[in-house]
Amino acid sequence: MDDLNVKATAAPHFKWLHGDMSQVPFQVYTDEALYAAEQQRIFQGPVWNFIALECEIPNAGDFKTTFAGDAPIIVVRAEDGSVKAMVNRCVHKGSLVCYKPRGTVKEFTCVYHNWTYDLSGQLTGVAFRRGVNGVGGLDPEYDIKKNRLQPLRVEIFNGLVFGTFSDKTPPFREYIGGDLCANIERVFPRKVKVLGYHSQILPNNWKLYVENNKDAYHASLLHVFHNTFGVVRPTMGGGIKLSDNGWHHLSYTVKNADSEDATGKEKVRSLQDQYKLNDVRMMEHKLEFGDFTTNAIQTVFPTLVVQQILNALAVRQLVPKGVDKSELIWTILGFEDDDADMQALRVQVNNLVGPAGLISMEDGCVGGWVQTAAKADPGAQTVMPMGGRNIEPTEGSRVTESAVRGFWKGWRELMGV
Ligand code: FES
Ligand SMILES: [Fe+2]
Numbered sequence: 001m002d003d004l005n006v007k008a009t010a011a012p013h014f015k016w017l018h019g020d021m022s023q024v025p026f027q028v029y030t031d032e033a034l035y036a037a038e039q040q041r042i043f044q045g046p047v048w049n050f051i052a053l054e055c056e057i058p059n060a061g062d063f064k065t066t067f068a069g070d071a072p073i074i075v076v077r078a079e080d081g082s083v084k085a086m087v088n089r090c091v092h093k094g095s096l097v098c099y100k101p102r103g104t105v106k107e108f109t110c111v112y113h114n115w116t117y118d119l120s121g122q123l124t125g126v127a128f129r130r131g132v133n134g135v136g137g138l139d140p141e142y143d144i145k146k147n148r149l150q151p152l153r154v155e156i157f158n159g160l161v162f163g164t165f166s167d168k169t170p171p172f173r174e175y176i177g178g179d180l181c182a183n184i185e186r187v188f189p190r191k192v193k194v195l196g197y198h199s200q201i202l203p204n205n206w207k208l209y210v211e212n213n214k215d216a217y218h219a220s221l222l223h224v225f226h227n228t229f230g231v232v233r234p235t236m237g238g239g240i241k242l243s244d245n246g247w248h249h250l251s252y253t254v255k256n257a258d259s260e261d262a263t264g265k266e267k268v269r270s271l272q273d274q275y276k277l278n279d280v281r282m283m284e285h286k287l288e289f290g291d292f293t294t295n296a297i298q299t300v301f302p303t304l305v306v307q308q309i310l311n312a313l314a315v316r317q318l319v320p321k322g323v324d325k326s327e328l329i330w331t332i333l334g335f336e337d338d339d340a341d342m343q344a345l346r347v348q349v350n351n352l353v354g355p356a357g358l359i360s361m362e363d364g365c366v367g368g369w370v371q372t373a374a375k376a377d378p379g380a381q382t383v384m385p386m387g388g389r390n391i392e393p394t395e396g397s398r399v400t401e402s403a404v405r406g407f408w409k410g411w412r413e414l415m416g417v
Helices: 002-008 032-043 172-176 178-187 206-214 216-222 224-229 340-352 363-374 402-415
Strands: 023-025 049-053 062-068 071-077 083-087 102-104 123-125 151-157 160-164 192-202 237-242 249-254 293-300 304-309 312-320 326-335 381-383
Touching: 032 312, 032 402, 049 062, 049 071, 049 083, 049 312, 062 312, 071 160, 083 160, 151 172, 172 178, 178 237, 178 249, 178 293, 178 304, 192 340, 192 363, 206 293, 206 312, 206 326, 206 363, 206 402, 216 224, 216 363, 237 402, 249 402, 312 340, 326 340
Parallel strands: none
Antiparallel strands: 023 381, 049 160, 062 071, 062 102, 071 083, 083 151, 151 160, 192 326, 237 249, 249 293, 293 304, 304 312, 312 326
16 A cells, blocks of 8 residues: 555645545546556455446356456356356466457357366366377366366346455445435336447546546536536436445436426427527437436446436446546447337437437547646646535535545545555
């Protein structure tokens, strides 16, 4: 810890303030040593990394490959129906064992020298084990049974698959708390199905996108579509919920019951008379969860976002790709029992989100602007004083940086600074 403490406070002009999470040095977005430490202390530390949806691997042998931080991961449905996760790194010379994004296999065979693994990651075979013509072959001392792909602990919560490298990570319900679990159960009350994927490269450190999601303050300011057409306005009801430790959050917006017309569809009106949408289908909204919550953006530390924007449902998985780059993978969801109209509505509403979404494309840009400006002076700092300096839930307002401060509390606790 001490070495990191020295390193992390090496930025000139900056002092971490005890108990005050409202300031961080730009160094946190640019420092290679901190990035390397994050892999060990955060992504391979006591956190639940989102790695898959159960519905992506319904049958034995179905797999997907993904990442937990920098670590490549295979997630697979085993023969007994359980879900296994393991590091995608061959025990021989470290090649990716599996290079396909998704598929179905009976076993995994590493392409490099054809060593084989069963669905639990156990090494089962070595090519030319007995050599050729009695010459060469595997050292008899090398015990195949004692070698396997490095396993992760797996927990499935409401169809979401999480993996952790640490024995210390508490059960998921305890990890984010009952209040925040309730929103995942609310948004995914039935079996989900994947409607599609988007992936985008963000030109910024992973933490800038995490902060962006926790920063409800920017939503009605940066995203002018919101204010123009009224998806989210700062005056709408709602608030911010936080886990007890501050690490995880939920920002939600509630509309008034009287904004619902007789058909159950949202009335779309421009708040600025000069702008009109010629096609308002993507703004239609059918209430479906038995409440008036129109938007719910939830984060699970470190890098998962669970999204409800009107009827556009998604999970967003953020993958760090070096100190100044990250990949954001959107999985667009509906329910297995959606009828054709509902599925079409979800697809229309998805024009609002994703890399080119009318209310999300700006988020793919602002992180890069911060990254560009951060490089020159790693000891200068950001400041997050909106809504005070503490880390508390709020009701009736989302004009607060409380959840962002909560993220920095989690980051500092795990990083030891
Ligand atoms: S690296 Fe996998 S078999 Fe050699
Ligand atoms: Fe945003």
